[in-house]
Amino acid sequence: MRLLLSVACAAALASTAAAAQEVKVGMLQGFTGPTESLVKPMALGGEMAIQEVSDSGLLLGGRTVVSVRGDSTCIDAAAATAAAERLVTSENVSGIVGATCSGATTAVLNNVVRPNGVVMISPSATSPALSTIEDDGYFFRTAPSDARQGQIIADILDRRGIKTAALTYTNNDYGKGLADSIQAAFEEKGGKITATTAHEDGKADYSAEVATLAAAGGEVMIVAGYLDQGGKGMIQAALDTGAFSRFVLPDGMVGESLTDHFGTALDGSIGTNPGTDSPGATMLAELSEGKDFKGDDPYVPEAYDASALLLLAMQSAGSTDSAVYKDHVMKVANAPGEKIYPGELAKALQILADGGEIDYVGGTAVELIGSGESAGSFRETEVKDGKFETVQYH
């Protein structure tokens, strides 16, 4: 009996010793709930970066990395907090990739990340509220805030010399948030939003809403809606009454079905949607070939980049202690330094080990701004001959 006990003790000690060599990364994603179909490839994408780093044998002198999954759900803040608590206190993860949704992320940030001091990088929480939330420097995200698109649109209007615009948005959180950010950014640039009207999706007739905007006037009509819903109806009514002939179309409105429907009537309208001309996206898609997921699925590049940034920051700091490496996340993400694309993590680890600097580009052309969130890459398009044509990338 005593022998057995001592063997068990020795085994336990041995496993602790092995664990000390292992770096654990928490993969805190909404595996169940509204985002479950989105999350499966995201988690695999994030784990692909972890595997790549682990296989390189270059992290902090050859330590391996494992991913520990936790289910943050999307809408249950209590479940997300409990899952994060388990990852941090019983699994002793060195950093968290997650959470998926903005609500769960906020809860985890307030209840687990700040009290315990663990770095968390979310690949997909896009709420503007997370830009200003108190995070003690532990929270980052590789997805741009929804507010970012408002600034991009304001910049585009400013550059094109458009001074007045009427604004309509689909009456939900997305539409309202986007409309607010467009209005704030545009007015900061000296532009004028003549009138703002919400529109409900699924109505037959939007002539009253358009009439209101027409009374206020404006050079363009900004339609923060959906292309197969009220947004389309608003454009139809505006074209029918001759109220507006030029439109600004944020991401929810950019799609072929819109140009197929209206054809050349939309010529001169401006569209913006997430997009990048960086080669990273294609490289990631190639890397994922033959695996269970696609590298260009929604938020997969962001998840890959989140894992990569977390581990590269550890390498740069030479420590897995969150309090130390949190200050290195921005450093490895931004210039100056050697540009790092997906699949080049080993090279990056080597450069950092040699004391060099890197500028991680990754699958989404990451550029962290403000309090540590992705600037995002947006594609500016213009409708020409009834087709969206890329003008430039922002």
Place this chain on the structure above:
Amino acid sequence: MDIVNALALFANFVAVPATAYGAQLALGALGVTLIFGILRFANFSHGELMSFGAMATILVTWTLQDLGIGIAPFPTALLALPVGILASIAVSLATNRMVFRFYQRRRANPIVFAIVSVGVMFVMAGLIRIIIGPDDQSFADGERFLITAFEFQKATGLKEGIAIKQTQVITVVVALVVVAALFWFLRKTRAGKAMRAFSDEEDLALLSGVNPDRVVQIAWIITATLACIAGTLYGLDKTYKPFIFLQILLPIFAATIVGGIGQPVGAILGGFVIAYSEVMVTYAFKKVITYLSPTDWAPEGLVQLLSTDYKFAVSFIILVAVLLIRPTGIIRGKVI
């Protein structure tokens, strides 16, 4: 001072759309009022009957479009309309035979009838979603505009243009023809007279040898015809989406009650009253006032009574006001 431009602006954003909308509401309200006159209950399934008629018309329209048969520059839907009307008549006679006749023979309370019609509404709504699905369907073809805002501006040299869609003109013309035919039928034909007699005093009409089953059947046939035409015109002018017909039920009932329940003339009047109020109360008069003001003065605000979010509330407000002040409606009708 620029009265002409102010008028053009007003016409483009208020008069033209409200007139077309009013005609659509009037056709719908006529159907509701007829059923109330004969069967004495508020028919909640009327919206879905409109939807069913429009759906049948759309299906035939698609077939015709595939075959390449059309009456350009007019919409193909007009050609398909008679088939749609027949389908609506068939479905309304079938519901009458299967559901409403049972309650009519028992002389059920009007409130029972109304609830039964809610049931019919749900069954029909489900049927429509099974057949054509819940999504938007587009079936309009032919020339879209009689005159576009831009063409109008060029022709007249005004700053404001008036756009008139072909569907708006068709709506008003068809509504006029249908209403004229209906009044001729009610006033001049034997069956129409029997219907009016039955509506005024049921027992006396029965004593005079009016066949109640026949009167009820004719009422359903006329209602189905009106509903199908109203639904198709609404879909042609705006868009066809099954869910819309639940929303449009409120303004139609408001029009019926405002005009005077059981009064065909009142239904038409009510339709236009509701349509014009909805559009005018939510219209921002800023630009119109700017044109009318003697100097270049422009009002700071939008000069809008209610935000467009409250468009549907307008029919509610009018409905409540009418029920409080003059429950019989503009033209003295029955009281629910």
